[in-house]
Structures are given as structure tokens and as C-alpha cells.
Amino acid sequence: MKPDFLKGIRFTDLTWAGAGPFGTKVFSDFGAEVLKIESTTRLDSVRTAGPYKDGVFGINRSGYFASRNTGKKSISLNLKTDEGKRIVRELVAQSDVVSNNFGPGAMERFGFSYDALREIKPDIIYLSMPMYGQDGPRANLLGVGMTISAVTSIMWQTAYGPDDPVGPGTHYPDHAANPYHAAFAVLAALAYRRKTGRGMKIDLSQVESTINFVGPSLVEAAATGCEPPQLGNRSRSDAPHNMFRAKGDDAWVALAVSGNAQWRALAAVMGRADLAEDASLASPAGRLAALERIDAAVAQWTAQHAPAAIVARLREAGLAVSEVASSRQLVESDPQLAHRHYWQRVAHPEIGAALLNSPPFLIDGERIELERPPLMGEHTHEALGRLLRLSPLQLKELEEQGVFS
Template sequence: MTTRREDPFQYPLTGIRVADFAWVIAGPLATQYLAVHGADVIHIESRGRPDVLRSGEPFVGGPPGPDSTAYFANVNQGKRGITLNLRHPRAVELAKRLVATCDVVTENFTPGTMAKLGLGYEALREVRPDIIMISMGLAGQTGPERHYKGFGTVIQGSAGITHFVGWPDRPPVGTGVAYTDFVASHIAAFAVLSALEYRRRTGRGQYIDLSQQEASMYTLDAALLDYTVNGRVQTRQGNRHPFAAPHGAFPCLGEDAWVAIEVRTDAHWRALRAAMGDPEWAHDERFATLLGRKANEDELEACIAEWTRHFTPQEAADRLRAAGVPAAVVASARDLHADPQLAYRGHFLNLNHPVQGGFPYDALAYRLNGRVPTPPRPAPLLGQHNAEVYQELLGLSRAEYEELEAEGVFR
């Protein structure tokens, strides 16, 4: 077994093993959190149908290929990886042998897929009675829309997110990424941890039915509650906010350079005036109150933009924050990698991938007693740990392993 590098820190999930059948982002990111905290996560794919994310850009370390995608590598840190052709009649038995050694099974296929393969929850309970299994379907495992297929760009529509992204006089545009995957993954990880604690107390496993749609609805802020309480349907507001003015991104010196500003209180407004040198236009009575600023928001934003465009985003943000105005640089990817705050906290970790080499990966957003939990290894190559898992963990002889390999079981 590949071991975690020498580290005196006691990782809380050491001794927990996960059979990770999930793919793309929502499932693998959830299990990456488990791996970083000590769980032995075994990511299961097939060479005929590898994880979709292995075809995702950007690629590094050579031509595009399943082992050169940084996208896959960034959400599968710390795992072992095997291939198993679940369409082969001998593969299901091997999958069950693996599950018998595991504490958790994860999957996010279309509902019913695992059961058709002979790997549904009830079948897996026969080989591991206290198994914890989580299914992360688009809309969950029950209901009239349970069989609908889609990725995060679709789920954000059904979760109500797309409706709110854009400008009030234009069609909704969505986020452009699989936004919901990065929400559902956190809730999935929490659900698994809860089930592990429940099993520790009771000795009983559990089946977790997670709906990515429902998980993502938490991002709607008060909009859903506003309809529940008042029957009011909120819509797109661009960068504006009902309880703040100004509230948005303002142009700065440089190409595609912006600063974000939020003024909610009269104190914020006075601080903004001071930061700008208290210009004459700011004395206009129309801007004296929040209601007045909201009523004249177009003119207000134009005046502020005339001031911000004379500074770089960092210069503008520094001036505003020094005066007591909530403000921040609208950061690009380049800005984030150069951010001194992120550098101080050690947000980016360097892992030496066998194909991609060493480059910064996202670390966790929290520290445990001041420590950054670090993964034991980079993301696995496709089928990298086949011999290790099938022979050392499951006990196949070399002859048995080679026979199954020749039959295409590990394809």
C-alpha cells in the first residue's frame, strides 16, 4: 500500500477506506476531502470510460491525455486509482471484494445504475453489513425527475441559480461553470462524516440519498425565503443589491481591471466620500441616504467610476479599506497566485505528479491547530494502483491478476 509521507500529525480519518465510483467533480471533490484527512480513497474508473474530468482542460506535462489534465488532478489529490470494467461478468465480484474491505462507497451515476450492475446498497450490505453508501444524483434517487441526466451547468438551472445571474433587462446567463458541483461536494462530505459518526455510536451503516439540486438551492440566499414569506419573485440584479448603494465592480487603471465596492450604511458612505477626497458631486442631497442613492444609482456609479479609473485595483482597494469602506480587488487567476494573503496562509500546495510534474494545487480553506492538512500523494494515473490494490489488498495471486488482466477485467 502506498503510505502517507512521514508526518507526525494524527489524521482523523486514518483507517477509513472509501470505494469511490463517483466521477466528474461533485463526488470526487467530496472524497478528496476525506483523503486529505487520512482516508484511503480508491478511485474506480475503466479504461473504456475513464472519469469524464480526465478529458478536461487545462493539460500540462505533455499532449492532452488522461494523465495530463490538471483539472482531474486538482480534485483527486491523495487517492489511489484503479481501473475495473464493470461490464465484464467477473468485475462485479471483484468490486464486491473491494467493498468488503471498505467503510464507504460513493457514486453519482444516474439512479438505478449501481443496482443494475449488481452493486446497489442492498447487494453491498450482503458483503459489508455496516457499509455507508452515498448516491449523489442530479435530483436524488426518488421523485418524477430522478432519472434526468445532466452536469452542474444544468443543475444550476433547476436549482434556481441561473435565474439570478445576469442583468434585469437581459436573459439569464448562468455561471459558465459546473457551479453546483462545488456546493454539493461539501454537503456530501459532511453527510458521510455524519454517517461515520452514527456508525461509530451504533454499529450500523447507512444509505445516503443526496440531491445535488437540493444541495445547491442553499446558494439562493434569501430569494427562496422571500417567495415563501411574501410571494415575491426576485430576479436578476446584475451587480446591484437591494440594501447597498453603491454595490458593484468599478473600472480601474489597466486592462480588464476592477475594484469591488459595497456601501451599506451611512458610515460607509461618509468613509467613501472621504476616500475620494469628498468631491463636490458627493454633496448632492440625492446621495445622502441609501434610498436616494438607490433611486439615482446609474449617476452614482458613473461618478464613482470616474474616481476609480485613476487607480490600479490594489491602490483603490487599499485607499477604500483604509477609510473603512468594504472593498476588494476583483482578482484574476494571476492575482490569486500572487495574493500575499493566500501565500501567507499556504493556500497553494506543491505536489509532484509523475506526469505533470510539480505545480500548485488548491489546499483546504481551513487549518487544524494551525496546520494545513496535506494529501499523501498527487492524483492517481489511470489504473496506477491496479497491482497494489488487486494483489496486496484483495489477495489475488500474480497468476490470477494476469489472467483477469488478459480477459479485459481491468480495462
């Protein structure tokens, strides 16, 4: 399916790195024209972050960049030049949305404040995504996804213990909370503009957005005055609920028991009648009190069997269990992702057939067809010639002046 749901919507997109580009990718994947403003004088950081095709470095070879920028058009502009800034303003005049994820004051220093840009385009939708928002006592503090994971307590809450604050990296801030909150806000602003004719300024604090993922813990802490416990992969409602090593090289399974019937079924499959008959383990509270003992017993059993065998036997017994898949397994042998055609091969002029992930849903039962990510500055001449009516001679002169660097 060719994406055209958002056809006619245009972004002047100044976002870079993680959450911002992932948010605007929602729009480029579904037909909007997203003009990604870049500069060789300050490369988008993920262009210089691996993995690289065949392990060979190149600003157009990053899989990290490719996965966040499908369908976009790259315009190379040096915003330290007056001409570069003028071109951005002229692009904004023909855009529906201007987006950035800089720290407070950066857009103002370029001359691109909301007030300045709505003088050019009164109904512009202005998306800003700083870490702490545009104002307040912490507004000038800067950070990236890992910082946001730390300050919102995601790293603490997902740790195995007080000395292991590893957490899930940047996944929640950069790939879930912030890009999709931003995309939802822009869609709402577009609907509002269609109804009223008015634009909107969206000040999305990435910390506030990410806090949505830890809301219940915040409420609990406020209500009780105590910090919720660090559970790792365990549960507060029943046991066992954990990852267990299986037979094989770095092989693991995830298992979650819920209720007494499932506990007895697990004990039966493991051949541990002693556990099933132990009255102290006959309730969730009793099992939680004996957590270490139970986990040790399950781990002893799983270590003797391959993950596939564990999954088959326990699922047949009605338990929630899954193999912990590696990235390679997800790409090469996961039956659900293969059935839904989640992975797509997209032709790319430098890296060949790039393997990219689709949006995690179908529309009318169909998968949208991804368009490849852009080469650095690939669309500069085409887009500026088409939108700003610049002649080949004018484009050449601007390039010679260093405006397209």
C-alpha cells in the same frame, strides 16, 4: 502535516466528474483510503478536460482531474465484465463507504444496489448523489453542474439582467454545495455507525443540496408571490455596491458602501463634495433610487487610478474594497494565500511539480500535506493483491482477460 485523521476508513469510490470526486477528496486528503474505480472504456470525464500541463493532452495530465483526486488510489476495472463486478463486490466487503454519483438505476444495473451491497457488508455506508434523488417525478432527469445551476435559479439570480443568465458556472453545485453536503452526511453516518453498529443509505439529491444556497430567495418568493430582483453585483440595502473598471488592462475593483458615513468618506476620497452635500443621496434609499448616477460617478473616478491605489486610499478611509484578482494574481501574488501556504507543489510522474490548492483551513495552525493524484489504473495490481490476496499470476490473467481495462 501528514493527514491521518481518517486513517482506517476505506472507500470504494465509483464517483466521477465534478461533485462526487470533490466530495470523496475530503476523505482522501485527510487519510482515508479512497479506491477510485475507473475504466479506460469510459474515462472519468475530467481526465479529458483541460487545462493540460504544457498544453499537451493526456489522461494523466489534466489539472482539472488532479485538483479533485489528490491522495486517491486508482483501480482500473471494466464493469461490463462479470469479473470486474465481482472484484467491486469483494472491495465493498472490505470498505466502510461505497460512493457514486450516477443517475438512478445505474448502480442497480451493475448489481450494486444498497440492498445487494449490504448483504455483503451489513454496516456499509452507501452514498448516492443523483441530480434529483433516487425517486420522484423528476428522478430520471439527468444533468451536470451547469444544469443544476440553472434549475435551482443560481444562474438567474446571479445574472446582470434577464438576457444575461451566465451565472457562476459550476462552482456552487460542484465545488461547494454538493461535495461538502455529501462529506458531512458521510461523516455523520460514520459517527452513527460507530455508536450503533449500523450502516446507512444516503440519497443526496444534488438539486436539493444546491437549493440551500438560494433559501432566502425561495422564502421571499413564497411569502410575497414575486420573484426577487436580478441584482448582478449590486445590493438591495445600499449603493454603490458593484465592480468598477480601474486603470489598466482588464483591471477592476469591487466596492461596497454600507451606511451614510461610508458614503461621505467615498465622496471625499473621490473629491466629489457635490455628492456628499446632495440631500437626495444622504440615505441608502436615496442612493438606491439614484443607482445609475452613482455608479457612473464612481466608475469615472476608478477609471483614472490603478487598482492598488484605489484599494489603498479607500481602505484607509474605512471602506470595504478589493482588487478583482485574476487567477494568475491569486497564484503568484496574493499575500493572504501565500501567507497561509494555500498553494502546494506536488511531485507528479507525468506533469512534474503540479500546483494544487489545499483545503481552505488549517488544523492546529498547520496546513495538511497533499498527496498527488493517481495515474490511470496505477494501483490496480497493488491494491487488489493486498486486499483481495490475488497472486501476480491471477492479476496477470485478469489483465489478459480485459478486466483491468
